[in-house]
Amino acid sequence: MGFELAAVPQRIVRATLSVYALSGSRTGYAVAVAPGVTWRGQRLHPSGPAPAVASATASSAGFAPHTWTSVDVTELVRGHRGVTLALLPLGRSEIAFSSSEATATAPRLIVEAARGHAAAPAFAGAVATRRDAAPLVAAAGDIACDPANPDFVATRGTGTDCAMRATSALVLRARPDVVLTLGDNQYDDSAYDKYRLSFAPTWGRLLPTMHPAIGNHEYATPEAAGYFRYFGRRAGAAGRGWYSLDIGRWHVVALNSECGHVGGCGPGSPQEAWLRRDLAAHPAACTLAYWHEPRFSSGQHGDAQQMATIWNDLATARADIVLSGHNHDYERFDGLGATPAATGADGGTPSYQAPAPDPAGIREFVVGTGGEQLHHFRHAPLAGEAVRSDDTYGVLLLRLRAASYSWRFAPAGGTSGTFTDAGSGTCR
Numbered sequence: 001m002g003f004e005l006a007a008v009p010q011r012i013v014r015a016t017l018s019v020y021a022l023s024g025s026r027t028g029y030a031v032a033v034a035p036g037v038t039w040r041g042q043r044l045h046p047s048g049p050a051p052a053v054a055s056a057t058a059s060s061a062g063f064a065p066h067t068w069t070s071v072d073v074t075e076l077v078r079g080h081r082g083v084t085l086a087l088l089p090l091g092r093s094e095i096a097f098s099s100s101e102a103t104a105t106a107p108r109l110i111v112e113a114a115r116g117h118a119a120a121p122a123f124a125g126a127v128a129t130r131r132d133a134a135p136l137v138a139a140a141g142d143i144a145c146d147p148a149n150p151d152f153v154a155t156r157g158t159g160t161d162c163a164m165r166a167t168s169a170l171v172l173r174a175r176p177d178v179v180l181t182l183g184d185n186q187y188d189d190s191a192y193d194k195y196r197l198s199f200a201p202t203w204g205r206l207l208p209t210m211h212p213a214i215g216n217h218e219y220a221t222p223e224a225a226g227y228f229r230y231f232g233r234r235a236g237a238a239g240r241g242w243y244s245l246d247i248g249r250w251h252v253v254a255l256n257s258e259c260g261h262v263g264g265c266g267p268g269s270p271q272e273a274w275l276r277r278d279l280a281a282h283p284a285a286c287t288l289a290y291w292h293e294p295r296f297s298s299g300q301h302g303d304a305q306q307m308a309t310i311w312n313d314l315a316t317a318r319a320d321i322v323l324s325g326h327n328h329d330y331e332r333f334d335g336l337g338a339t340p341a342a343t344g345a346d347g348g349t350p351s352y353q354a355p356a357p358d359p360a361g362i363r364e365f366v367v368g369t370g371g372e373q374l375h376h377f378r379h380a381p382l383a384g385e386a387v388r389s390d391d392t393y394g395v396l397l398l399r400l401r402a403a404s405y406s407w408r409f410a411p412a413g414g415t416s417g418t419f420t421d422a423g424s425g426t427c428r
Contacts, residue, residue, distance in 0.1 A: 001099075002084045003077070003109045003128050017073045017085065018108045018208045020098040021063055027091035028060040028069075033076050034086040059090060077109070108208045122236060122274065123282070124211070124245040129177045134402075135248040138171045138206075140370035140395040141182025141215065141292060141325020144199040149187070155201050157371070159415040163393040164202040164371030166412040171206055171395055174410065178247050179206045182325035183215025183257070183292025185227065187372050190218040192226035199230070202371075210234060213254045214241040215292035215326065219261055242271050244278050249402045251284035257293040257324070259306045266309050266341075275310060279317045285403055286427035289314055290323035294366045296336065298382050299327025299390075300375040302350030308341035315362055318428040321398070321405070322364045328375040329390040330409055331366040332421060335359045336384050350378070357384040363425060365407070367396045374416070392417030403427050 001019075017031060058071045077083050089095050098107070109128040129135045145152050145162035157163050171179060186199045195204075203210075212235055218227040228238040236243035241256040253275065259265035265272055279287070293304035295311045304326070314322065315338040337358030342351075368375075369392065376390050394411040406424040411417060 001087075001107045002082065012074060012078045015072070015074045015077045015109060016070050017058075018070045019087065020107075020208075021065060021069055022096040022098060023094075024063055024065040025089065025091060025093065025095050026062045027089070028062050029095055030059040030088045030090055031071050031073055031076060032086050032088060033080075034084045073109075122240070122243040122278070124234075124236075124243050126246040127178055127248075129248055133177070135177040135250075135400045136174065137178045137180060137247065137398040137400060138174055138176040138395050139180040139182060139290065139323050139365075139398065140167060140367045141213070142184045142328050142368040142372050143167070143181060143203055143370035144186045144195075145372050146187045146189075147194055147197040152198065155198060161373055162371065163412055163414070163416055164198065166414055166416075167369070167371045167393055167395055168202040168205060170410055170412045171203075174395075174397055176209065176397065179203075179210045180252075180254075180290055180323065181210060181212040181370070182290055182323055182367060183213045184217040184325060184368075184372070185212060185215065186230075187217055189220035190224065190226045191221050192229045195226060195230040207234075211245060211252075211254060213291050214256050214258060216258055219258055224261070240271070242274060244282060246282070246284070247288075248400050249284065250286045250288055250400045251279075251282045253278060253287070253289040255289060255291040255307075255310060257291040257304055257307055257326075265306050269309075272309055272313065275313055279313070286400065286405070287314070287317065287319040288321040288323070288398075288400075289319055292324060293326045294324035294331075294364065295322065296333060296353065296355045296364060296382055296384075297324070297327045297331060297366050298352060298377055298379040298385060298388065299329045299331065299366065299368070300350065300378055301327050302352050302379070305342050305351060305353055308339065311362075312338040319362055320425070320427050322362050323396070324364070324366050325368040325370070327366055328368040328373050329366065329377065329388060330369050330392070330394070330396075330419070330421070331364075331388040332386050333364040333382070333384045334386045335361040336364055337361040352379050352382060355382055355384045360428060365396055367409075369393050370395070371412075387421050389417070389419040389421075392419035394419070 144164045151158045151161035218224040244253045337356045393416040397408045399406045404426045409421040
């Protein structure tokens with residue numbers, strides 16, 4: 001399998017190869033660099049004998065069929081701009097793996113890179129993407145039903161509720177390089193056992209490509225313990241939930257909009273101070289940020305005015321896209337600038353602060369259509385709100401190019417609706 005590493009110019013701190021095993025093995029497999037081997041589709045074409053298992057190779061433990069296996073391949077890929085890796089069984093029996101032509105079970109190389117001489121705080125590294133391809137990103141929030149929900153139906157849902165299997169199947173067909181979840185990943189309280197019963201057999205099939213954001217339902221379990229246990233290092237540091245990564249030429253930032261749990265989100269708060277440092281340390285022509293509660297929304301829960309300072313920081317840094325969920329609908333705002341912070345309504349009443357349209361501003365998407373439920377709008381469209389829909393489950397697909405992007409809202413099909421939305425933009 002071939003991987004392009006030219007987009008990771010920094011020193012590689014760690015590289016992990018994840019492959020999906022279709023058959024099991026008691027003895028495992030070895031990974032070796034295959035010099036002189038080219039990759040075409042699903043076949044390796046060696047120009048000489050196949051590489052032998054040597055002491056320099058990495059190896060796995062035994063594993064069961066239909067499971068993900070991971071091997072540390074740091075020493076094999078370090079120093080390469082592009083590398084072809086061979087998997088070699090350590091026992092007598094052959095092992096079958098999903099190929100690079102598979103859907104979300106294609107092999108993945110997860111790379112953590114250093115900036116200068118040390119890794120930047122909460123920087124998850126650069127995602128290795130398919131060679132010569134603009135990365136495809138799939139995003140949605142508000143995803144997996146509580147297994148106790150009467151509409152759960154063994155993860156299949158009813159067609160009108162609990163559509164997490166349908167939306168995950170849509171993402172599997174799309175074959176994205178990266179999956180971003182926008183919070184409220186597992187209802188109702190994000191308990192670890194519920195992740196195993198509902199999220200894991202649906203969206204969990206996409207886990208090797210997934211970078212989650214945390215939502216309010218995650219904190220229904222004290223300290224969001226189920227969320228951090230299920231996602232592990234993918235979720236950022238426990239107790240924080242914010243981190244960044246590079247996807248192709250884009251810098252991407254995951255943030256925590258549950259500000260009361262992390263020391264606030266206002267000026268000088270731990271997260272806001274980290275964001276400023278992160279944006280300064282990772283300059284990029286194109287920047288995307290994502291979190292759970294939307295800064296602006298005409299949906300059921302209104303907007304998250306507690307994110308005003310962070311939004312304004314991103315606007316000042318000329319970020320291009322912000323993604324959120326929380327409101328179980330789809331909304332697209334075209335070009336929004338910085339606004340003053342405002343005090344939301346008391347007593348739990350949704351607030352709807354007027355956005356500041358700016359053609360050179362941030363494009364915001366609300367994508368709370370991941371499967372749990374859909375909620376009808378209770379407010380007129382806000383200033384700058386170009387498109388909205390409350391009748392279709394689906395995911396947002398983003399193609400991230402070097403200086404531009406395109407988007408498409410893809411419906412999950414079935415009885416939930418056929419709404420779609422598409423367009424393109426350039427980075428600021």
